[in-house]
Every structure is written in C-alpha cells, then in structure tokens.
Amino acid sequence: MSVATGLFLSLEGIDGAGKSSHIDALEALFRSQGRTVTRTREPGGTPLGETLRTLVLNEAMNPLTESLLVFAARREHVLQVIVPALQRGDVVLCDRFTDATFAYQGAGRGFDLGVLGMLERWVQADPAHSDALLQPGLTLWFDLPPEIAAERLAGARLPDKFEAQPVEFFRRVAQGYADRAAAAPRFARIDADCPREQVWQQIEATLRARGLA
Ligand SMILES: Nc1ncnc2c1ncn2[C@@H]1O[C@H](COP(=O)(O)OP(=O)(O)OP(=O)(O)O)[C@@H](O)[C@H]1O
Numbered sequence: 205m206s207v208a209t210g211l212f213l214s215l216e217g218i219d220g221a222g223k224s225s226h227i228d229a230l231e232a233l234f235r236s237q238g239r240t241v242t243r244t245r246e247p248g249g250t251p252l253g254e255t256l257r258t259l260v261l262n263e264a265m266n267p268l269t270e271s272l273l274v275f276a277a278r279r280e281h282v283l284q285v286i287v288p289a290l291q292r293g294d295v296v297l298c299d300r301f302t303d304a305t306f307a308y309q310g311a312g313r314g315f316d317l318g319v320l321g322m323l324e325r326w327v328q329a330d331p332a333h334s335d336a337l338l339q340p341g342l343t344l345w346f347d348l349p350p351e352i353a354a355e356r357l358a359g360a361r362l363p364d365k366f367e368a369q370p371v372e373f374f375r376r377v378a379q380g381y382a383d384r385a386a387a388a389p390r391f392a393r394i395d396a397d398c399p400r401e402q403v404w405q406q407i408e409a410t411l412r413a414r415g416l417a
C-alpha cells in the first residue's frame with residue numbers, strides 16, 4: 205500500500221460546521237496547481253459504501269453495528285478509491301474519514317475507543333509496514349459551537365439520523381474532535397464561527413503554512 209506521491213486531505217467537524225461549503229474552492233485551488241483531484245466522502249465513496257451510508261444515516265442501530273458498518277464502508281473506500289488515487293499522485297479530498305468515527309461513535313455514542321482503534325488498525329494497515337496506518341496528511345477541522353451549527357442547519361435541509369441528535373450529542377462529538385486534534389499534528393483547526401470568506405482565508409493560510417499552496 206505505497207501511497208508516497210499523493211496528498212490525502214480530510215475535512216472534519218460536527219454536522220453543519222461548513223465543510224462542504226469549501227470543497228469546491230479547495231478542488232479549484234489544487235486544480236489550478238495542475239493537480240488531479242479525487243473528491244470523495246465517508247461514509248460512502250464506493251457503490252457499497254454509499255449503500256452502507258444510507259443505512260447508517262437513516263436506521264437506528266447499536267453503536268457497535270454502526271461502527272462496523274462505517275469501517276466496512278471505509279475498507280472498500282481505502283482499497284478501491286483512496287489508495288489507487290494516492291498511488292497515481294492525486295490530491296484526495298475526503299469529506300470525513302476515521303476521525304469522524306472516533307468523534308461520533310466514540311465520543312458521541314460513548315462506544316469503546318479501544319475497539320475503534322483496533323478496527324482502525326485492521327482497516328487502514330499498510331501490509332508492507334505493519335506499524336504504519338493510512339491517515340490523512342492534513343485534516344482541516346472546522347470547529348464551530350454546536351448551538352451555531354444547529355442554527356445554520358435549521359431549515360437548511362431535512363435532518364438525517366445524526367443531524368436530529370440533541371445539542372448535547374454534538375458537544376460530545378466536538379470534544380471528541382478536540383481530543384483527536386490534540387493528539388495529531390496533521391490536524392489544523394479552522395475557526396468556523398465567522399463569515400465564509402474568513403473561513404476560506406484560514407484554509408488558504410493553513411495550506412500555505414504547510415507548503416501546499
Ligand atoms: N461561515 C458560514 N457562515 C454562515 N453560514 C454558513 C457558513 N458556512 C456554511 N454555512 C451554511 O451552514 C449550513 C451548513 O454548511 P455545510 O453544509 O457546508 O456544513 P457541513 O459541515 O458540510 O455539514 P454536514 O456535515 O452536516 O454535511 C449551510 O446552510 C451553509 O450554507
């Protein structure tokens with residue numbers, strides 16, 4: 205699973221934090237550098253993954269079942285889409301990856317972080333280097349108070365299973381992201397509690413600081 209040439213960039217944050225609002229501009233920025241961009245999302249990214257996404261976002265289920273389904277979708281996504289794209293040298297823009305599982309199923313649902321860590325190792329292991337895991341090179345973490353995210357989402361669309369959760373759930377999810385971010389330098393915190401233009405300026409500054417723009 206050699207993925208040396210591409211760039212793997214994930215976008216994370218609670219529902220309504222503003223990730224999707226900036227993906228078009230990110231794609232355009234990398235294309236303007238002459239890079240090929242593979243744009244994808246989780247859960248999803250493959251036909252099977254999209255089927256699993258429909259289940260995960262709409263059906264009530266036990267947290268272990270939910271975790272197994274998102275990791276099953278991820279396994280297909282990693283093997284069929286992400287690794288081949290990185291091997292071609294693409295920029296992979298991924299709307300959520302494993303940090304979402306730690307934040308939603310782990311912190312949000314209270315599911316066992318040790319089990320999630322084990323699944324992460326199974327699904328993202330590099331067979332050539334047993335202690336190396338496939339992870340994004342950069343994770344843009346859109347940090348927004350849950351109350352403001354809820355205001356932004358209100359009326360914007362019909363809520364799915366997660367978006368219908370109470371604000372307390374999203375406080376735990378937000379803390380889950382903060383814990384993941386504190387442990388991994390690949391995270392860049394974007395203050396999403398400001399107008400779109402200022403959010404974009406932070407993204408550009410982050411890319412420049414990391415030598416990516
Ligand atoms: N900086 C901003 N200020 C005000 N409203 C915003 C801002 N960014 C996005 N929005 C609006 O907030 C709502 C949620 O934004 P968006 O869909 O980009 O979030 P998201 O993080 O992708 O959410 P989800 O993960 O639930 O798909 C949309 O209605 C969007 O137009």
Ligand SMILES: Cc1cn([C@H]2C[C@H](O)[C@@H](COP(=O)(O)O)O2)c(=O)[nH]c1=O
Pocket residue numbers: 219245246247261274299300301302304305306308309366367
């Ligand atoms: C990858 C992943 C996602 N989720 C949740 C988080 C969101 O509520 C939805 C995805 O919807 P979006 O509009 O595409 O952001 O799924 C999760 O609970 N666990 C995961 O691993």
